[in-house]
Amino acid sequence: MSDSAHQPASGASAGAPNTFLIGAAVFVVAVVLAIGMWIASTAGSRAAVAASGQDQNIAEQLQKIGSFDINLMARAADSPPRSGEDVYKAVCSACHATGVTGAPKLGDAADWGPRLAQGQQTLEQAPIKGFTGQKGTMPSQSGGQYTDYEIIRAVVYMANAGGAKFEEPVAPADAASAEEAAK
Numbered sequence: 001m002s003d004s005a006h007q008p009a010s011g012a013s014a015g016a017p018n019t020f021l022i023g024a025a026v027f028v029v030a031v032v033l034a035i036g037m038w039i040a041s042t043a044g045s046r047a048a049v050a051a052s053g054q055d056q057n058i059a060e061q062l063q064k065i066g067s068f069d070i071n072l073m074a075r076a077a078d079s080p081p082r083s084g085e086d087v088y089k090a091v092c093s094a095c096h097a098t099g100v101t102g103a104p105k106l107g108d109a110a111d112w113g114p115r116l117a118q119g120q121q122t123l124e125q126a127p128i129k130g131f132t133g134q135k136g137t138m139p140s141q142s143g144g145q146y147t148d149y150e151i152i153r154a155v156v157y158m159a160n161a162g163g164a165k166f167e168e169p170v171a172p173a174d175a176a177s178a179e180e181a182a183k
């Protein structure tokens, strides 16, 4: 019983090394093939990645150049310098329409009179640098949505509404042509 039990087992174990060797050989060949194919395929795809990466860089650069041009065109097309009245309405009126925190109201000649006496240049600097007077403080209006040139136009608009006869500021060189075109 024990013999017959061993027989198939020893027969199987006799055949096992052969099967194992063949299996191992096939495995080795397969691994070598697989490595070879992997090297070949990654070499190809690495070249492809390098090529597409370069294409992408070029595409990105072109896009940058393109959008830069578009931005410049948009700026030139839709923003000739704002008038003093526009800037006043958009920004300054928040305080100067109601006189909040002591801001001189638009058209209030009594409040503007002594301020106008300081001269146009001094008044122009007030909203650009910020101003603290006897009644309150105006934070600097510079560096926002509007250029200093546009803010100065707003000063002229407000001052003239308060009784001054200030001249329009001279437009910066590049703004001048845009303004001319908008007329």
Ligand code: HEC
Pocket: 087, 088, 091, 092, 093, 094, 095, 096, 100, 101, 102, 103, 104, 115, 118, 122, 123, 124, 126, 127, 131, 132, 133, 134, 135, 136, 137, 138, 139, 141, 151, 152, 154, 155, 158
């Ligand atoms: C946050 C409120 C506020 C905003 C916004 C504001 N101002 Fe004023 N402004 C003031 C106050 C307050 C004073 C007066 C303070 C005082 O006299 O004590 C003042 C004073 C001034 C003066 C007079 C300065 C002087 O020497 O007497 C000018 C000119 C002026 N503002 C222009 C502007 C312009 C132009 C804008 C918009 C671009 C603007 N302000 C926006 C609050 C503001």
